[in-house]
Amino acid sequence: MAAYPPEPDRDSAEWWERVGRHEFAVQECDTCGLARFPARAFCAACRTEAWHWREVEPEGSVESWIVNHQPFMPGLPVPYLVVMIRLAAVPDCLVYGGWRGPRPPERGERVRATYTATCTAAGDRLTLVDWGPESGSR
Numbered sequence: 376m377a378a379y380p381p382e383p384d385r386d387s388a389e390w391w392e393r394v395g396r397h398e399f400a401v402q403e404c405d406t407c408g409l410a411r412f413p414a415r416a417f418c419a420a421c422r423t424e425a426w427h428w429r430e431v432e433p434e435g436s437v438e439s440w441i442v443n444h445q446p447f448m449p450g451l452p453v454p455y456l457v458v459m460i461r462l463a464a465v466p467d468c469l470v471y472g473g474w475r476g477p478r479p480p481e482r483g484e485r486v487r488a489t490y491t492a493t494c495t496a497a498g499d500r501l502t503l504v505d506w507g508p509e510s511g512s513r
């Protein structure tokens with residue numbers, strides 16, 4: 376999948392390090408408690424810059440998905456599914472990732488993260504968070 380993997384930046388570098396250890400976390404605002412993904416420097420609700428990581432179980436339910444048919448990058452086969460997941464531990468927080476199910480997802484389906492090892496364009500190791508059915512065959 377990762378012909379064009381994401382590149383960690385200032386705000387997301389620690390998130391990628393945690394994912395590399397198979398730890399799943401979201402940022403949580405120190406002022407209003409809003410959980411957010413992806414990593415950003417400040418809270419979109421109250422603009423506070425103080426926040427901390429909150430480790431959560433990487434499980435939730437399928438909120439929505441798209442089937443991408445656009446060949447954004449050479450070598451990245453299309454079509455592929457990108458799912459939006461509502462986290463069970465923080466239902467107001469939506470995250471997204473690749474779909475790793477044996478069939479298309481169903482809305483509301485319980486899912487759990489899977490971790491896929493890949494490399495960045497620069498050749499650094501990188502782990503991706505994908506999602507698949509909570510139980511059953513993958």
Ligand SMILES: [Zn+2]
Nearest residue numbers: 404407418421
């Ligand atoms: Zn806030």
